[in-house]
Amino acid sequence: MHDLCIVGGGVAGLATSIFTARAGLDTLVIDGGESILARNASLENYPGFPNGVDARRYLQLAREQAQNAGATFELGRVTRTERRDDDDPNAGFVLETDGGDPIEARRIVAASWSDSEYLVPLDVGRTQRGSKHFVSVDEAGRTAVDGVYAAGRLAGEPHQTIVAAGHGAKVGLAVIHDSDVNFYHDWVAPEGYFTGRGRDVPPGCEEIDDDERRERDERARETMLEAFAEPLDDQPTMHPSVERD
Ligand SMILES: Cc1cc2nc3c(=O)[nH]c(=O)nc-3n(C[C@H](O)[C@H](O)[C@H](O)COP(=O)(O)OP(=O)(O)OC[C@H]3O[C@@H](n4cnc5c(N)ncnc54)[C@H](O)[C@@H]3O)c2cc1C
Numbered sequence: 001m002h003d004l005c006i007v008g009g010g011v012a013g014l015a016t017s018i019f020t021a022r023a024g025l026d027t028l029v030i031d032g033g034e035s036i037l038a039r040n041a042s043l044e045n046y047p048g049f050p051n052g053v054d055a056r057r058y059l060q061l062a063r064e065q066a067q068n069a070g071a072t073f074e075l076g077r078v079t080r081t082e083r084r085d086d087d088d089p090n091a092g093f094v095l096e097t098d099g100g101d102p103i104e105a106r107r108i109v110a111a112s113w114s115d116s117e118y119l120v121p122l123d124v125g126r127t128q129r130g131s132k133h134f135v136s137v138d139e140a141g142r143t144a145v146d147g148v149y150a151a152g153r154l155a156g157e158p159h160q161t162i163v164a165a166g167h168g169a170k171v172g173l174a175v176i177h178d179s180d181v182n183f184y185h186d187w188v189a190p191e192g193y194f195t196g197r198g199r200d201v202p203p204g205c206e207e208i209d210d211d212e213r214r215e216r217d218e219r220a221r222e223t224m225l226e227a228f229a230e231p232l233d234d235q236p237t238m239h240p241s242v243e244r245d
Contacts, residue, residue, distance in 0.1 A: 002028045004175055005095055005105035006071075007078045007118070010035030011161050012152025013111030014062040015168030016175070021069035023176045023184055023204060028105065029066065030097065032077030035059055036113050036153075037161055038237045046162050056234050058161075061227055076100045078118045081108060081148075089146055093122075107175055110135060111151040111168060124148050127156075141171030142178075149175060 004020050006013045009031030021027040037043070037055045044052035067073070076097035084104060085091035092106040095118070110119055116126055116133050124143040125136040135150035137143055143150055151157075151171040152164035176184050182203030191209040194201050201207050208216070238244060 001092055001104040001106060002026045003105070003179060004028070004107045004109065005030060005093075005103055006109045006111055007095070008111035008113065008152075008154075009063065009066075009073060010059075010111065010113060010152070011037055011062070011164040012154075012157075012168035012171070013109065014059075014066050015165040016109050016111060016151055016172040017066040017071040018062075018069050019169050019172030019186065020175050021066065021071040022186055023172075023179075023181050024070075025176065025179060025181065027071040028074060028103065029071055030074045030076055030078055030095070030103065032075070032098070034237065039239065040161075041236045043161060045160065054232050055161075055236070056232055057227060062165075064223075074100065074103075078112070080118050080121060082121050093147065107147045107149070107179070109141075109149045109151055109171055109175065110154055111171075113153050116150075116154060119148070122148060124150075140174035140177075141167065142174060147178075 003025040004027045006017050006027065006029045009029040013029055017027050017029050037059060040055035042052045043055040043058055046053065076099060078095050079098050080096040082094055083091065084094055092104060093108055095103040095105065097103065110116060114132055116135050119135065122145050124145050126133045127136055134156040135143055135154050137150050137155045141149045141151050141155055149171050151168045153159055155167060157163050157167045184204035185202060187205045189205060189207050191207045193207055195207060
């Protein structure tokens with residue numbers, strides 16, 4: 001059984017997975033299509049890219065980062081979720097997909113932009129605005145059902161990439177907090193930052209020496225140079241109701 005199944009490998013789901021996988025939770029991301037961000041023509045309000053970034057390249061990099069952190073991915077659309085055992089609220093959940101085998105997970109993060117139909121059997125609490133459904137959550141992304149969370153646009157967050165990513169990270173931290181993982185910051189600090197003051201390195205943090213820092217910087221630069229070396233061929237996805245020749 002997975003510690004966590006994230007439904008939706010878009011902006012919020014990828015951010016959640018980076019945090020939970022780095023915390024050592026067995027994290028499966030299941031995605032049945034493409035992020036709504038694939039419709040963007042140039043992503044220009046995400047901090048860290050002074051002249052913007054191709055949205056498809058950003059998604060590719062975020063996915064690679066999640067994989068490097070240890071998250072695994074499966075293609076498929078989640079169609080239904082239910083409890084593994086109605087008499088035991090801690091027994092986790094079963095997720096059915098279109099085509100694949102059922103997936104078992106202790107926790108679920110719904111990060112599926114506008115699709116929450118698969119959560120109906122769990123009765124998590126949904127609200128409707130216009131034609132769209134949102135999942136009701138507390139300030140950390142927890143729904144009314146223990147072990148089920150929602151992140152990003154589906155949780156009613158504003159419709160921007162940085163907000164969805166930030167919320168996904170915040171929900172990841174809630175999952176970590178609710179799991180058997182020690183108090184956790186996910187900080188990488190220079191050697192001596194904690195130990196130089198006679199403190200232990202806190203759980204989930206790391207101290208690295210200067211050689212290691214340079215090695216990591218080298219690896220980071222190689223990855224980014226390669227990722228940005230060529231223009232991408234992929235076009236933005238057009239709105240489905242727009243007719244094209
Ligand atoms: C045309 C356009 C331009 C935009 N431009 C900008 C911009 O310039 N700047 C900006 O900040 N934001 C922009 N956005 C908004 C941004 O794309 C969203 O706010 C952000 O992608 C929301 O993230 P999310 O994780 O909630 O949803 P998504 O990124 O859409 O991720 C949801 C994922 O869930 C998957 N999924 C859905 N249902 C299921 C299911 N049942 N089973 C499995 N997987 C499922 C989908 O395939 C998708 O990959 C734009 C959006 C559009 C449409």
